[in-house]
Amino acid sequence: MLYQEKHRPQFHFTPKENWINDPNGLVYYEGEYHLFYQRNPHTNDHADMHWGHATSTDLYHWEEHGIALAPDELGTIFSGSAVVDKNNTSGLFESDTGGLVAIFTHDGESQQQSIAYSEDKGRTWTKYEGNPVIPNTKIKDFRDPKVSWHEDSKQWVMVLACGDHIQFYGSPNLIDWTYLSSFGKEYPSHIGVWECPDLLYLPVEGSSQKEWVLIVSINADGPNGGSAVYYFTGSFDGKEFHPNEKSEDALKWADAGKDFYAAVSWDNTEDTYWIGWMNNWQYAGVVPVSPWRSGMSLVRKMSLYEKDGNLLLKQEPIVRDSSKEVTSYQDVTIQAGTTESYDISDTAQIDLQVSKASDSTKWGVKFVTDQDEAFQLVIDNQASMYTFYRTEGIIDFSEDFPEEVKGSLHGLNVQDLTAIVDRSSVELFLNGGLTVSTNLIYPKGTVTKLEIFAVNDALKVDNVSWTSLHSIWK
Structure with a gap:
């Protein structure tokens, strides 16, 4: 029976069938939490990447929808993010109250950043006719844009994975992007490629303090082998990220288990929540499940905790079960x-x-x-x-x-x-x-x-x- 197969997760999101990986385009809008994700709608292998789509009203129960973004002449649809352009800074919407904008990587002859927009709560998307908005001809791994609004500098800020480092870009309108700075080449762990970055501003438990956190997923060289997620704490001034950590002790793992990867956060929420792909590239293509392959972790609420002057990431699982058992x-x-x-x-x-x-x-x-x-x-x-x-x-x-x-x-x-x-x-x-x-x-x-x-x-x-x-x- 569907959703009752051997090893089918019962309260973690999985698609009805076929392959998924990285969560993408996480955004809260008009009462719905959107979960987009890397999707092969045809087979159980990592190929022919689209964006799949699911929604939730509580971050626990999910409804799967159809394909949101499909490949085109610029390439397949790799990872990215989505934001609420509530002031129509992009000028893409007929209404001044704006709508949803997705920022994603086109994977073709090279990896480039493109956008699409939705005026019907994420059900259908129109790709921007001027794509790509950030072209690329030089860097092999140039992907996974994570965008958020930076209030102090009054601009959209993008963090982008660039092989062995992170690049920051700024934009007033989600279309015209300016390079701001780079970070990470001086830090350890370059055995694997850097992927799926995120930039968060998190509260420190027990205080009124907030600190910036830069998330990096690395494919290979995790603490137990293969894929993993680590983080830096520090400051961000709208242009550069300045870490608290010195290079020799910089690596702090968000989840030292084998199966939490490509985790990113939701845009447009009061508290900060994130979700990860529950798998590892060492064996993702051969895990013994069918007719689906791969799923997501539970959603987790994020904050920071200070211990001996060191800021640690704290994650609390979201479980919305009315069971009294x-x-x-x-x-x-x-x-x-x-x-x-x-x-x-x-x-x-x-x-x-x-x-x-x-x-x-x-x-x-x-x-x-x-x-x-x-x-x-x-x-x-x-x-x-x-x-x-x-x-x-x-x-x-x-x-x-x-x-x-x-x-x-x-x-x-x-x-x-x-x-x-x-x-x-x-x-x-x-x-x-x-x-x-x-x-x-x-x-x-x-x-x-x-x-x-x-x-x-x-x-x-x-x-x-x-x-x-x-x-x-x-």
């Missing part, structure tokens, strides 16, 4: 070397709070299937690291898929954990989302149990609860 236990003590086991569903949100553990405490959780497969998270406070083991289930489709996925706890002992388990993924949010790890799984069986274990010290669990999540497709 919550089971919880309080004040559970798990002795060293023992395990507590609970029955859960294969689509669930698990929330766990523990009393302040010592710096030497090692503990973890397992998600166990009815075929005794275990997907295990180990928290090592002493090393300030976590490890997620996905060495079981269906793993033989790629030598890069079985993995002991490791990530930093940023010097913080884990006191709370949210794990969101879908039929082919586990998204982990530690310490309120200061450490995040997104990983695909392909169990042969069905997840039925949660196990909590203590390794070397007794673990005091203040509360453990789980909520069975309904399918968004029903």
Whole structure:
């Protein structure tokens, strides 16, 4: 049955069929959140790129629409963004209240930036007759424009991925663009190509301060191999980005898991939300699913948290399920070397709070299937690291898929954990989302149990609860 196939996500967006990758054109307009995305409408392979389209009123339940942008004589339609041109700065709209403008990469003989506009809430699009608005003949990788309005300099600002660095452009009208500056050549990690940048202005938790954040996706050289997303914090003056980080310690990973990539934010929202492609280019073309291939992460609300003078990205998952099927236990003590086991569903949100553990405490959780497969998270406070083991289930489709996925706890002992388990993924949010790890799984069986274990010290669990999540497709 459609949307009930083996490993079909039940509350993550996937298309009915065929290939998708990067989220594109994220914009909120007249009560709808728009999710455009890289789309091959014909096969399950990355080819013949179009923009697909879905909408939501709550960032959780999605309705899939038809193709928004199709290839033309300038090339296929690669990644990009969309904005609300509310003052009709472009002059493309009959009404002074404007409409939606999409800014995207045409991938033809070279990669160039083009625009299209919509006067019917994103359902149909007209490509600008003067495309491309930023031509290119020199740079091989020249793509993924992310545009937003910069109030202080009264202009549209574009961040553009250029192989091993980012370029900034400015425009009064989304048509005429001027080069502003470049950033990134002096920083590490140029094994892979830089892609899908974003420029955000985020609040710092517990203060009135806001800071600029530059997002970069890199294809290869991620912390656990392959694709990943990192970020810089700093200042932006309408022309140049000035990072807080020194080059030798600049790389801060937004999500150290294997399967969170090309993440970008929504335009025209009060709070800042983003979403990522839930896959990795190491094996994206061979993951064992059909008739669709690939989907999106959960949407996450973004902010910053200051620790010892260092700004860390914080991500909180958006789950809009009206389910009241919550089971919880309080004040559970798990002795060293023992395990507590609970029955859960294969689509669930698990929330766990523990009393302040010592710096030497090692503990973890397992998600166990009815075929005794275990997907295990180990928290090592002493090393300030976590490890997620996905060495079981269906793993033989790629030598890069079985993995002991490791990530930093940023010097913080884990006191709370949210794990969101879908039929082919586990998204982990530690310490309120200061450490995040997104990983695909392909169990042969069905997840039925949660196990909590203590390794070397007794673990005091203040509360453990789980909520069975309904399918968004029903």
